Amino acid sequence: MRISILIIFLFHFQQSYGQYVSSWYNTENGLPQNSVKAIVKDKYGFIWLSTDNGIVQYDGSVFTIHNKLAVTNLHFENFYGNVLNDSIVIYNNNDENKILIRKRKVHSITKSTFTRTFTKEKFNFLKRISKNSPESKYGSNTKYYIKTSSGKYSFYNNRIIYTDEKNRQTKVPIVTTNLSNIFLNGEDTLFLADPKNRKTYRVDKGKLTTLTKATLFNDPETKIYWQQITGQTFIINNDNIYLLQGYKNDELQLKFLITYKNFGNQFFNSIFYDKDFKRLYLGSVTKGLNIVQLTQFFTAQKKIHFVDEVSSSSIPFNENTIIDPYGYEVNKHGLVKNHHFGVNDKHFMFYDDSGNILYKNDDDVVRRYKSTQYTTTHSIHFPGLKGFFKSADQFAVSTTDLTHSYLHLFEDEQLKTINTTLEFTGFVNSFLQYNNDEFLIGCSDGLYLGRLKQKIAAQVAKEINVKNIIRTSDGQIWITTNKDGFFLFRDKKLFKMPLDQNSYLNSAHYILGDTHGYYWISSNNGLFRVAKKQLLKYSENNKTPVFYYRFTKNDGLLTTEFNGGSMPDAYSLKNGEFVFPSMEGFVFFDPKDIKAYYPDKKRIYVERVRINDSDITYFSKDLILENNYKNADIFIDIPYYSNSYNLRVEAKIEGQDPDWQQIEIKNERKYTISNLIPGNYTLQLRVQVSPEGSYAYRTVKIKIKPLFYQTTAFKLAVTILFLFIFIVIIYTRTKFLQIRNRLLKKKVSNIKIALKESTQHLEAVKNDMQKESEYQKKLIEAISHDISTPVKFIAMMSQKLIDVREVDLQKEYFDSIHQSSEELYNFTMHLKEYSDLFGTYDVYEKHEYPISEILMAKQKLFNEVSKSQNSRIEIIGKGNIYCQFNKSILSCIVHNLVDNAVKNTSGGIIYIIVEDNQEKITLKIADTGKGMSQEQLTYYNGLYQMSMNEDIIKFRNYGLGLHMVIYLVKKMYADISFYKNYPGGTAVEVNIYKNKMNGKKNFNS
Template identity: 30%
Template sequence: MLGNTLGYIDPKGVYWECTERGITQSNELLGKLPKERSYFWNASNDQVFIISTVEIYQLEKSRSGSLKIQKLYHGSKLDPSNLSSFYYDEANSILFAGSATDGLGKFEVKRFKTYKPDVLLSTRSQVFYSVNELEPNTVLTAAGYLIKNGKMEKKYNFTRDRSKLIIDKEKNVWVTGYTSIFCFTSKSNYSEKIKVLHTDDDCSALFYDSNNDAFFAAVDDRYNSTSSLFIKTKEYGFKFEEIAKIPAKVNQIRSLNSESLLLCTASGLFKYFKATKKIVKFESTKNLAVRNAVIINENEIWFFSYGKGFRLLKDNKIFKFPLDDNQSLLTAHTVVPDKLGNFWIPTNKGLFRVKRIDLLNYANGHTKKVNYFLFKKDSGFYSNEFNGGGFPNSLITQDGNIWLPSLNGIVCFNPEQLQPKSYAENIYVEEAIVDDQTIDIRNNPMLPRNFERVVIKIVAPYYGIRENLVLEAKLFDGENSNWTRIDESGKIAYTKLAPGKHKLVVRKRIASENDYKYLTLDFCVKQAYYDTALFKVLMVLVVLSLLFGIYVVRIFYVNKRNELLELKIAEKTSKLQDIITTLRETTNRLNAQTTGNRKIIQYITHDLKSPLRFMAMLSRDLIEDPNKNQEQLSESFLAIYQSSNQMYGFVENLLDYSKLNLSQLEKRERTWVYDIVISKINLFRPIAMNQKTKIFNQIPSDFTINGNPVLLRIIVHNLLDNALKYSAGKTIIFSASEHETHKVIAVIDTGVGMNTETLEYYKSLSRDFNNRTDTVGTGLGLKIVIELMVVLGARIEFNSSSNGTVVSIVFDK
């Protein structure tokens, strides 16, 4: 029964249908059916199978009504009489066969096809190293085998060295012969053999740059320490010319761009510039023996180091990738990209598929894991060991098929027909063993307290290659947050779990390399009353209440004590601060008054020197000239009288000043400058007359300042005294001026003036008197004046030349 139609296949392979119109002959079956065959009809699934002793076919009708036959199995001998049921899982390409005596069998439909010689000419006939496309969808091997229209046959005899095969634009075939390179011309149907290069050493690499129609070859020395790089272009005909020396054995040559080549060597990757013949080494690869490289673009170069896996050169950085569980990727030969975004990686232990974007995400740090999918002999090829030492060691033909040479034939497959299979997605928890006691954790998820070890057994149906089954578990208990791989036994164990609830999550990789099916198992470890959350909450509340009560009592006691202490401290502090303030003010005032008294006494004592000196001078004149006339004697005695009277006045002023306190010293009042100047001129007039010095007071009589009269008298006295010393026979003038912000009293003499050093000294002293230490010594009069300027809050200015000196006292209004 096929569909809703009853059918019959006669011995000649003709299909007959029985319909309402009667019995009619239908299409003749495509292909030849085995002579000895039997039929099985799976009525529940509407599937018809044809069984022979070594093959199983499925017969089906397409939507258009035409018949289609598909071979599902070809292998060891079958006994059709012992097979009782069949079912074909088309989604996963799995044929199930049931037997009354042997149980259930599984046959996976092969999606890989392996080509190998029907007749083995030698023990190496089934070993292949390189493949290339001679015509569209026609594959040629270096051993001379041609694969076309699904058939493989020996066509050509090239060389015994079958590792390298190049086809140029004119369809000429170039192969290596260990120490030589040969060209087999297409025009001679590859019977003409031309030796184009012969050396004493092995030819380790051969490459054809189709963009420039140029050949490159590398010949290594017998010690594999250096290689010679050769080139052949149309200009050279069939001859190669040496162009460079490479400091390592060259394993493969690749075109990086139109201007440079990439050299895979035993000492890393090198870059060769065609125009300049310059060689640059990729220093980050210097410790790697690079066997092969695949260039996706100039910034994405995948390279392979035999026994050390594969790496990516990107942005001048090297990225190394994690291996599979069995570390089979250590012997990765190459990567073959397909149109679906996958990389196919042949190794010595099978063929891997991985998404290119997963590898790039790992390199960029976006993920910490890479999922690989493995294909082995069970998938349809005869050997798990692929060969990667030849060139080309992989091929993508125009129909999208990928070809890989192996130790036992050439494997061919179409990536689009190898989409991830949807194996059974279900995950089951079979049982749990707690300290050697088996429990049904699914229906009774309560585990006893204080157990030592629990083993949970997980069952996940899977019909594919065991290495592709990724079964992982994670226990969310706040301690273990990583996925743990479950081994083939399906068991995962935990020891001494804490009382309370736990969540076990198990995941199984399905279909795509990054798709998972999840199972969650919630279970609980029995708790004692003191392990329950309610008990813990109550205990926490009790402890918190006790602590809070103690805290409140303690705070109340501390606050009361602190209040009393604060009152006492505040009271004593207030008294102490008053005492300290009073003492500080008293000390400051006493210091200021003492300092002021000492200085003023110093100043007035200095004033006494002038009359004393004058009296001494007159006394000396009287002693030296006792015969003076009466008039001269009268003048001398008058001068002595005036000087004595002046000294009396100074002593009287000194006594009066000594009675002044600090507040009186700091007192400021309206002071008539004219009167003070007149009194001082009268005081010094005898001295001036004696040395023929003229003194003029040009200060207006109503000119006043806000100052201290006592201190102003001392200042005028000292300025006039100093002017008289250096103005004998000259003129001294007192003047005053008023400005918008200040008033000025000036003492002008026409004496000898100050020298530059003295002038600069007094200017510097007036600017920074308080910080100077050189204020004692000669010239005390002006220093006294400068110091009194500080007391009065005024400033003094000096101007001097050879024609005299001007001293200005400036008072702010």
């Protein structure tokens, strides 16, 4: 009897959903309390929950708890009111407080302005019914009523009375023993199920109709859930959940939603179905909220112990079933039959042209014959078998010797006669016949285009690991890779496609095209849908936007991880269903039944803000922030109950951001501003509302208050103050100048005196400048003079080198040139010291040094020159003699005296003698050369007696060198004398006194 009743009833409801995804929410993940008493959706799309610890608003992402209300308790009950009129009312325990939900806000209503749902009449209590469930309790001493648009139904003493708007009463001639079985359909029609007598009563404004047919409504196993504000009635029968669709042809119409196992053990008290997002909300008395996502995705699972559900290749078997290499035949609901093919490679499976099934087992291609119902087999052995392929009428087998891979193309499906063999360095992963003569080969090291007639394969793209080559139903050819994204192959060129926002499509598996203008792409993290025209336009212009829609567990998939790399991978069945392999089984779905969800462009609200982590507040058009704010979270409230990955929200601040910035959607949908200086800003927000990429826009004016010194009034006041101060300063300055002018007249004489002094000072400056100029000339002349002899010597030796032919002489001349050049180089490295000769007043060093350093340096410098004149230089001294005289001056003196002696000595000896006694150091340079004339001796000795250095430098009858020596000797407070040397030559003696002044004056004093 029960079976026949159910068969009859199947004609009156539409089966809609099978599998579903269930998510529980409680105090550990968002709810304030685990007792969900009522559920309703407002006219703006937001879900509201009634709990024992406040009212909860849900937008699909976050539960917003309203428990800071001006009420006596937070134990809220059922919802009342009218959703379309934006008037949702809820009471707390004992109707102590009334809350109005309107315009997405919660308002407390004062007691003097609201009626109660539970009152005391003269002889009994009166309580309103707005919701019904198996958990509802009804007392015998309470009069209950249901308020409708045309009147009300009252229930008392097992009787029903209808009262219309004019207060006319109609007694309904039936007995009500269980109010848990009543519900409304529409505004005014009451239904009452009578399981005992298998009848259903219909009362329309007091008029009774008895439905005698046995249905699920009056089945003793049925439980009824009804809520007046939502207008929804649910029938629960043996864990099957049905939704009342209406009343037609004297019958109640039901829609099957899901089968929920162990429904009665969850203690559900309230149910709401959101048809826009195909979600079922189940509120439990003790366990919280269960959100069930109904889906048109079906994952076929075998559910055999110790057999995994991982799926790869398969082929269609019947109109709505498939078979895999193990022999499991499944449809979208699960296992149909096990054909016992055994354990085989899961990645390759085809039909041959005779309908026989081919699959891979180790190094064999196994053929199961259709003629024997696939019970008999024949194997073909290929050493090193890697895979085999079928594309159009071409069969191919790939093998490897671990050094190279080989693709063998056969003449027919028997796989006996090889037509062509091609060799590759990478592994062959995929194969597709491109045209009658050409074919594409996907390898681990690139993509190749082969030609059958020429028996060659040319590489089209390298450094990509090709996973699959797919020709979709529209004729387009796609290349998927293991980590390099996916490509369109057109006109023998590759066009790289854009990735999704998280780059999951970097390892896309397979692509199928439906008849509704979309491609479906499987990946390791979700199933993607994209408009065909967007990808094809992108291949022509890579500035064209592409919008992917991602399906995940939230949409009904058991896993987001699909499988790829098998042949074949995905395909469509004759009934229009697509089949994709995944880690949890084969996923079946009909593309036309899968809905992509986008926000309603009219249901996007920007009205809430949280400043500096404080409580959330509302604002209207403009958001005003104090100047000391740190950050402000502006919430984008969107009732969106699908996967937030597909919610694309972008923002930019005019004048600050040149481009739109996508907001990362996490738990809260918000845009955070910080570090904006005081001023006025315009925040623009846009939300994608269609698969084509159209947007809905929202604008928020933001004003950040300035500090007092940043206000216009303050700036104006400061400007006025500065103007006033400026005027005062000008006036004061004028008076001051007048007074000062009078004083200046008195100071004319003083100024004249000052001018005179200035003139004198300028004269002194002029003299100093002349001295400085003369000093520069002296410096240049000194340097030129001191390097002339070595340079002249090098030039002379170079000429001799040119003229001479003997090797020994050439070597000797080369050595002389080299030695002189090196010493000349060393000399020039110390030219900086010459800058101190004439300008310095300090004739002493800070530390002592041996005089022998200077003497030996000069000996080396002039040694080669003297050799060229058959002379030699000897140094005669008693040990190391140390002194603190200015090293640069002493070096210059020795240099010029030795230079003069070398020039005038040929075939003789130049002696450099240094002696030290208590008072002075005596330096003597004597030569055996031609010597000075008496006139020259008299001249130089007389020159030393001059008092002004200018006279010495200007008087140059006998050259610069000795004049400079005399000048420097006087600078050092020393004595110099010139006399004849015996038996020949000239001797020059310099006495340098250890006592600085020694009663003498130098030219600088």
